[in-house]
Amino acid sequence: MTAQYIKPRPQNDADPLLISYLDAIVALTCQREALGLTTSLIDSLCQHVRAERFRLLAISNFNKDDELDGSNFQGVVVRDWLEPLSVPVPIRYDQDLLACARTRDRVSRKLPGMKGRRLILPIIGAGQATAMLVIEGMREVGGEDEVLARLLQIFSNQLYLLSRNELDGLTGLHNRQSFDERIKHLVLNAGHRERRAQPNVTAQQNCLALLDIDYFKMVNDKYGHLYGDEVLVQFARLMSRAFRHQDMMFRYGGEEFAVVLVSMTPEACVPVLESFRRTLEAYEFPQIGCRTVSIGVACIASGESVDTIINRADKAMYHAKLNGRNQVCCYEALVAEGKLAPVTVATGDIELF
Structure with missing residues (x-):
């Protein structure tokens, strides 16, 4: 047979x-x-x-x-x-x-x-x-x-x-090169999903979240890079426990991480990311104590460039940092509330904080 x-x-x-x-x-x-x-x-x-x-x-x-x-x-x-x-x-x-x-x-x-x-x-x-x-x-x-x-x-x-x-050698999460390849596939396929969606049925969405550990440079300066690396490792492990098996997690660069939340709208992503933020806030890192994270999330929409989508999530995260840190900000919600100007064209390199 x-x-x-x-x-x-x-x-x-x-x-x-x-x-x-x-x-x-x-x-x-x-x-x-x-x-x-x-x-x-x-x-x-x-x-x-x-x-x-x-x-x-x-x-x-x-x-x-x-x-x-x-x-x-x-x-x-x-x-x-x-x-x-x-x-x-x-x-x-x-x-x-x-x-x-x-x-x-x-x-x-x-x-x-x-x-x-x-x-x-x-x-x-x-x-x-x-x-x-x-x-x-x-x-x-x-x-x-x-x-x-x-x-x-x-x-x-x-x-x-x-x-x-x-894979990233330190955290075991997928690395930036892997992120670049996968996000391109997701953006490309977002258009296919919308075109084949049935009438009166909303196509499934994916969202991109960027997570940046607050005041991470201070950890390296005060405690040394060995402890800083331990924070990154533990942060990645907390991510692996918090998100679903189908969500894709990456070390985006330095102390910045990325998560692709599969088949979720931005509104649905915010409570999930908020739960992770609270978990991190309560976690005590060895010798260092508690740390916080600023998070920005945006929809992976069809018809948009990869750079534009990343830039939107990055702007939302930047907004979180400029307004007290330790919070989750949604790009679509910020634009609707008039707190952030719409990002329609990628503006170049993504800022890292």
């Missing part, structure tokens, strides 16, 4: 299914190169392993500080890279997946009504299981274990090299 999986298709702006597919890939923070790797992996598996179905599950919302046991996996979800439109599933609902992620060892089980067995193999990255290969209905004909071990080792190594190019 041929294994079930989805292959990437040639790009075609007129293809609504492909646009949905690409939207989901962006939301999963999975680059084109990673898609190519996964396709090659599945093609090789189909040639060498007899099974009914292959699934490649990405693990999201994992926190490195948490112990790998069931009680601390409440927010961890898995989502199939090969079926990007699938709904994420909490890992605690599947004890075999949970056991594989916790022990980082293979799990094999013969399920009732299934020909062959279900085999779950961890894909290790940065010392933890970052994904899992699930083979359902596997039939052994000899030599599969060696083939699987070699394929997964190659896949893990290549995926790790790709991820290193996208």
Whole structure:
């Protein structure tokens, strides 16, 4: 029986299914190169392993500080890279997946009504299981274990090299280069979503938030860069806990961070960002105490340039800083209230504070 999986298709702006597919890939923070790797992996598996179905599950919302046991996996979800439109599933609902992620060892089980067995193999990255290969209905004909071990080792190594190019070395969040690539995709696809939206149905929106730690230079000057780096690391971890698995988090530059809040209006984003602001305000950093953050958020609208959208979020954040810091400001609300002049054309370089 041929294994079930989805292959990437040639790009075609007129293809609504492909646009949905690409939207989901962006939301999963999975680059084109990673898609190519996964396709090659599945093609090789189909040639060498007899099974009914292959699934490649990405693990999201994992926190490195948490112990790998069931009680601390409440927010961890898995989502199939090969079926990007699938709904994420909490890992605690599947004890075999949970056991594989916790022990980082293979799990094999013969399920009732299934020909062959279900085999779950961890894909290790940065010392933890970052994904899992699930083979359902596997039939052994000899030599599969060696083939699987070699394929997964190659896949893990290549995926790790790709991820290193996208991640900030200090915080583990996606870096500025990754931000630039993803925001372009989101702006491009915003227009496709609006054009294919049904009558009387509002197209889903994404929003960009820029977050800047208040008086961060004072931390470096008073306590040294070692403590400053620790603040950045802890700040990133608080972000990872506060936002959803589909939201994209970046270290934008220095002490400035960015979050793309997926399928949320600016009005809906403000309470979420306000909750994070309060969490940070109450958090005590080692030796330093509490810090605050100024946040600006703007809608990722179709028909606008990337620079314009970034500039709007940046102006909202600047407004927060000029008016007392430690607050969330929404660009659209500020313009409506007459507190900020509309930004219609990007004005050049983005200011960092």
